[in-house]
Amino acid sequence: MLLANLVKWDTLKGILERRQTPPDALGSDPLVMNQLVDLFVKGADRSYNKHSDYDYLAYVFADLAKHPEVRQYFVGRQSYDDAIPLTKLKVFTEHKSDIRRKGVASTIKNVAFDVASHPAFLAEEEINILPYILLPITGSEAYDEEDMLEMLPDLQLLPPDKQREPDPNVVQTHVETLTLLSTSREGRDLMRNVKVYPIIRETHLRVNDEGVQEACDRLVQVLMRDEEDSETAARGDIDDDERIVEV
Secondary structure, X not given: OHHHHHOOOHHHHHHHHOEOOOOHHHXXXXXXXXXXXXXXXXXXXXXXXXXXXXXXXXXXXXXHOOOHHHHHHHHOOEOOOOEOXXXXXXXXXXXXXXXXXXXXHHXXXXXXXXXXXXXXXHOOOOOOOHHHHHOOOOOOOOOOHHHHHHOOHXXXXXXXXXXXXXXXXXXXXXXXXXXXXXXXXXXXXXXXXXXXXXXXXXXXXXXXXXHHHHHHHHHHHHHHOOHHHHHHHHXXXXXXXXXXXXX
């Protein structure tokens, strides 16, 4: 919790360069950021420390991800375990902890401001972020069979008791991340091909929150417009800091 407050100071981004010998039980490497990510992962079920779950590290990552150099860290493959740090965090978008879900959603969104990393975000063999953004905002509603068969495999045939993310702020964050990822033609085409629009349509209908509905409207405008207009609208969502801002 203390570290989550401290990293709001810009000077704390220097943590990215810090090194120290990791505890043997952590199985990490000397880079402090790698140790924090591994601590966050192994702390989820208190298996590393029965007295702490390290949930608030999610807020640390979200604040640090406002800095371009930290965004690069989160999308860069680490040599000690051949893993991309963001892939270790994405699995917590549907975790039972509200703190983890909110912090991880914000981290993903802040890293997504790095447009150059969007191909890695979307590639199945790299970060493959779409299932981990779309699942939390999807409920148990039924879709046309044709649409459902074209959705990502993880979103097909969901159980009838599937619950949508209960926090509208988190839902809004995920939708805004999708809008950021629609900046490229590749992102827009992929979202159209895997039928993101029906999911956003249902989210707009079923989440009674102004922020969520406005975010859904912006994404739909990008996906449903002619391609030339979509490209202009998508760029505008990143450039206009009154529309989508870091969290």
